[in-house]
Amino acid sequence: EVQLVESGGGLVQPGGSLRLSCAASGFTFSSYWMHWVRQAPGKGLVWVSRIDSDGKITTYADSVKGRFTISRDNAKNTLYLEMNSLRAEDTAVYYCGGSYRQNWFDPWGQGTLVTVSS
Amino acid sequence: DIVMTQSPDSLAVSLGERATINCRSSQSVLYSSNNKNYLAWYQQKPGQPPKLLIYWASTRESGVPDRFSGSGSGTDFTLTITSLQAEDVAVYYCQQYYGTPLTFGGGTKVEIK
Numbered sequence: 336e337v338q339l340v341e342s343g344g345g346l347v348q349p350g351g352s353l354r355l356s357c358a359a360s361g362f363t364f365s366s367y368w369m370h371w372v373r374q375a376p377g378k379g380l381v382w383v384s385r386i387d388s389d390g391k392i393t394t395y396a397d398s399v400k401g402r403f404t405i406s407r408d409n410a411k412n413t414l415y416l417e418m419n420s421l422r423a424e425d426t427a428v429y430y431c432g433g434s435y436r437q438n439w440f441d442p443w444g445q446g447t448l449v450t451v452s453s
Numbered sequence: 454d455i456v457m458t459q460s461p462d463s464l465a466v467s468l469g470e471r472a473t474i475n476c477r478s479s480q481s482v483l484y485s486s487n488n489k490n491y492l493a494w495y496q497q498k499p500g501q502p503p504k505l506l507i508y509w510a511s512t513r514e515s516g517v518p519d520r521f522s523g524s525g526s527g528t529d530f531t532l533t534i535t536s537l538q539a540e541d542v543a544v545y546y547c548q549q550y551y552g553t554p555l556t557f558g559g560g561t562k563v564e565i566k
Contacts, residue, residue, distance in 0.1 A: 438550035439493035
């Protein structure tokens with residue numbers, strides 16, 4: 336069964352840091368580009384970042400550039416998102432998603448909630 | 454950035470009737486070298502992640518019922534649900550993958566009338 340399972344979300348104070356993980360199984364993780372997409376409560380989907388299959392090319396949305404770092408460990412079939420200098424507007428459910436050859440998202444994880452609040 | 458604009462924000466349709474959702478991009482997402490439109494559609498039910506329905510603007514993902522269809526080219530696209538079923542209640546999003554940042558429409562909420 337194809338599966339992506341996020342973890343690492345929680346409550347963090349403004350200016351704090353958090354590291355999200357996304358564990359993949361059931362497909363050839365190392366062949367997929369991987370992404371993080373977030374969704375603020377009651378709002379729409381916003382792409383955050385992506386990383387190529389080898390982990391060498393990364394791209395970020397302007398809103399997180401310089402604060403977030405995407406990485407992956409193909410030996411562990413795991414994607415990461417290191418989030419620093421967190422702001423209230425970063426509060427969202429963070430989904431990891433895979434893309435194969437083209438940048439539509441399939442599969443998706445179930446998401447992990449990040450809340451930035453004092 | 455390519456801005457994706459969906460309309461309407463919400464619509465209520467009777468069971469068995471047709472639902473039509475529109476998506477417009479601020480620039481063409483048609484790649485001339487392969488004549489493909491870099492547009493996907495997703496369905497998101499409450500408390501669930503999005504689910505891929507359609508890619509290349511009109512290619513249905515495996516397992517997606519054939520009452521879902523996508524059409525359009527260039528900057529104007531449509532997702533049609535013929536004969537709406539109760540399980541189709543959801544928010545639907547379009548997404549362009551022509552360029553980065555990858556961008557989504559604001560979503561269209563489909564309800565039963």
